[in-house]
Amino acid sequence: MNRNAVQILDGNTFIVSDRSGDMDADAPFPTGLFSFDTRFISTWALSLNGQRLGPLTVDDLDYYHTRFFLVPGSAVAYTDSDVSIIRERTVCQDMKEVLTILNHLHTPAEFTVRLDVGADFADIFEMKSGSIRKRGATSTRVDGQCLRLCYERESFRREAAVTSSIPADIDERGMTFQIRVGPQETWTTLLEVQILGFNGSNVRESLTGRPVRSRDQLKRDLDEWLARAPRLATDNDDLLTSYRRSLVDLAALRYTPLTAVDDRSMPSAGLPWFMSIFGRDSIFTSLQALPFAPGLAASTLNVLSVTQGTKLDDFRDCEPGKILHEVRYGESAAFEEQPHSPYYGSADTSPLFVVLLDEYERWTGDVTLVRRMEWPARAALQWLREYGDARGDGYVWYAPRNTTTGLENQCWKDSWNSISYHDGRLPGFPRATCELQGYSYDAKMRGARLARLFWNDPGYADQLEREAADLKQRFNRDFWVEDGQFYALALDSDGGQVDALSSNIGHLLWSGIVDDGRVRTIAGHLLGPKLFTGWGVRTLAKGEARYNPIGYHIGTVWPFDNSFIAWGLRRYGLKDEAGQIAGGIIDATRFFDGRLPEAFGGYERELTKYPVEYPTACSPQAWSTGAIFLLIRTMLGMEPDGDRLIVDPLLPSHIGWLEVLDVPGRWGKADAFGRRADFPHVHAP
DSSP, X not given: OOTTOEEEEETTEEEEEOTTSOBOTTSSSOOEEEETTEEEESEEEEXXXXXXXXXXXXXXXXXXXXXXXXXESOGGGOOOOSEEEEEEEEEXXXXXXXXXXEEOSSSOEEEEEEEEEEOOOOBHHHHHHTOOOOOSEEEEEEETTEEEEEEEETTEEEEEEEEESSOOEEETTEEEEEEEEOTTOEEEEEEEEEEEOTTSSBHHHHHHOOOOOOHHHHHHHHHHHHHHSOEEEESOXXXXXXXXXXXXXXXXXXXXXXXXXXXXXEEOOBTTTBXXXXXXXXXXXXXXXXXXXXXXXXXXXXXXXXXXXXXXXXXXXXXXXXXXXXXOOSHHHHTTSSSOSSXXXXXXXXXXXXXXXXXXXXXXOOHXXXXXXXXXXXXXXXXXXXXXXXXXXXXXXBXXXXXXXXXXXXXXXXXXXXSOOTTSOOOOSSBEEHHHHHHHHHHHHHHHHHHHHTSSOXXXXXXXXXHHHHHHHHHHHHSEETTTTEEOSEEOTTSOEEOOOBTHHHHHHHHTOSOGGGHHHHHHHHTSTTTBOSSSBBSBOBTBTTOOTTSTTTTOBOHHHHHHHHHHHHHTTXXXXXXHHHHHHHHHHGGGTTOOOSOBOOOOHHHHXXXXXXXXXXXXXHHHXXXXXXXXXXXXXXXXXXXXXXXXXXXXXXXXXEEEEEEEETTEEEEEEEEOTTOOXXXXX
């Protein structure tokens, strides 16, 4: 997301504007008012006496509430202005904007205030493709003091109703106010945009049956969320800022799916492209946030179990036992032009579901949920055996059933060119990426624990452990690239090695599938010059044919990726190496105002001196938000051990001390503290 963009959101409704508060369909980054994968407002442009406005400052009051301070013309060439403008905007499913004109003269002043309004009702997939072609009918009409912008295609109906608390001259392209403001006085109006669905009610109400929340309710909810979170104190200001920012962003990204039986929410993936259910992203974020917000994991498990695959469906890449990839509610999904209603094209969500279930129990002791999730977890494990193992060799493979609109790569690096040989060639299908085998191993080991302790099925536990041991042995034989001394990125359709060096090998560490004798060799690659930039580990190593420091999955640095790599290094006892990665990512937060983006450039730290922005990265993004939480857990060595919280800290060189108070878990609340041996003393607040 462009750093000039301003975002506010409430669940599945969000606004992206420029720093003056305007929205423009032709902007270099996607702006507008969005809800349920449809852009309801594409133009929202304010002018005063025919002149557009420039920002003095933008005040992000809350994630759903922003204030813009503006003057006519460009604030870059600012001279004393006789007038200033304040736009105070809130999104609570609908949008409200309080517009205030301030006359700084000692004499009355007259102004023409114009608000241009337009709606293209673009589907999120149309915007991503860069081609907006509507097949339904768009209409605009003035209904008294209401401007109605409508779109209809059969039973799919969306409408934006725009009103003002002060009467205006309304036409089909917006509204105009001819105003007179007294000396040193103000003029104010409240602008509202109602987002309406097929039955004329708020689109959220029409789809979910749940009422729209008020601003006061949102404020109380955020206050309660922050009050429940553990308190962090440290001498590192970058970490402190990022922790606070991440807590608020994670609150903002909470999403209540239509399938939820109550108002409990799970993490959506990120803004602007992925404000919906994403199985993989929600699972990873819930894992990261377990020591800080364990309730997210419970909601994620519940929702994903309800939507678990039950049949073969080639269009949706669905198979029995498979955990979904993504759900969309826009026009293209409604008319099955995209398979996302829901779509199951990911090979990792099913094993990760079991991993999250076990880790959640280890932290919380919530045996009730574990027993309720027994059959969804068994079905996910059976998917690994029956459908994931497409070649019958014990590995997890993927190939899209939907070869038209489905995803080619169904691993976390799901862009088309992310899986390649060292020489840049792309393998055929099916493909078996290395981290999928690690997730499968981990899921079998954790499933065995759950079966033995909670499902009263020791025979099944023994079977899973045998399968896991066999998988680990064969994996360390078949994936090991002997002349490079690392694990192959994948196996190709012939069983040959896809021999590129990538960050995927770091995920093998936290899964536990790596032979102990090879751990330091893998760590050497991860912290070596081909993969490590000084800020973090690249997705693809420098020297690989497809390497590009600003390629989406072929050379950028992903904070989420690095947080799990650091956790994996810590699992194998490599504390210093884990701290080196944690330190690099935490240093990077300073350049993003504490908000880690989806990805940033894979340039060497010494070359650029700062992390280079990836131009279309989501921000905020859930698993980048969660990265800080997992890095804190890793640095402090926080691990559950029965009804105790074990703390075994090792901090990077630029963090002297770190304290987390009231960590929730099966132990109730516990504190974690770490201090470097060379740090003289601690003055905790």
